Amino acid sequence: MPVERCLAKRKFIDFLRRRKLRVTAQRRAIIDSAFETEEHFTAEQLLLWSRRRDASVSRATVYRTLPLLTASGLVREMDLGRDHKFYDPNYSDHPNHSHIICLDCNRIVEFDSEDIKKLARRMSRKLGFSLRTHRLQIVGSCDLLKRLGVCARQKPS
């Protein structure tokens, strides 16, 4: 496991302690699972991974821990307009506000752009608001690969 993930785990445990919340076995299993992956995950996936580490983890505990993870700032909740939310455990390392969702491979590519940030800020000002957050969602397709038949990076779901 990369160093940053260990660090993230430690940071989250500190976050719990600071708030006088308890570091239970179930929370450990969930934290370990969340920061083990480099990928986005759903609540259901997190439940599965956590149960591999500790079979006693319940769906309710996962759903109760997720808001703590996002409140700590170490995990970012992403609503991509699907029926379930995604969670990004890399957020504190690489804060991304833009996603490309590929229609072909169903992949989510994240990036951030200073230009978009500036543009968003400028537009907000112009319309009488001050920017708190912004997110750009792009739906696209890997047309080059589609011509070859299937997208090489194809993923299920």
Place this chain on the structure above:
Amino acid sequence: MPVERCLAKRKFIDFLRRRKLRVTAQRRAIIDSAFETEEHFTAEQLLLWSRRRDASVSRATVYRTLPLLTASGLVREMDLGRDHKFYDPNYSDHPNHSHIICLDCNRIVEFDSEDIKKLARRMSRKLGFSLRTHRLQIVGSCDLLKRLGVCARQKPS
């Protein structure tokens, strides 16, 4: 009622006829309600308005008509990361891909920007995709008005 809205209604009825779908009393009530407003609405709001015109309109029919409205291109479905979707009946007049959601007044301001479109296209290309759609969501606050106490444009929900 402004001319464009009448036009939109007519266009939608044409859309139904072209597909050999029937123009029922319930659908009329729903269409009239949808194109009467200048505002975004939810499925629940549309049901309420439609029932004012025709008490027989059921929630199921509203939910079955909404996909037709969006398929026609006259209404745009907006997922703003809340628990319910919003629908924009002005979409064909003013196609907007960007929203500012105000934390203070809970208002949704729409706009579109050629710059953002270009930027999105450029970023997609750079990352190996071709853009299909894009949307920019900005969460902001009207800080000027907040200093005065409450936002003058404040809305419930």
Place this chain on the structure above:
DNA sequence: ATCAATGCAAATAATTTGCAAAAAG
């Protein structure tokens, strides 16, 4: 007459919650 469209109530599906029992500090 046809066959699409309706209302109703039951079904989904993701997430939330009440509660008594278990465990952390």
Place this chain on the structure above:
DNA sequence: CTTTTTGCAAATTATTTGCATTGAT
């Protein structure tokens, strides 16, 4: 010991669907 956390099952909430009946063409 006190208070938080847990698992379970039931509740919520927006939306969808099956089905017998109604209604547009």
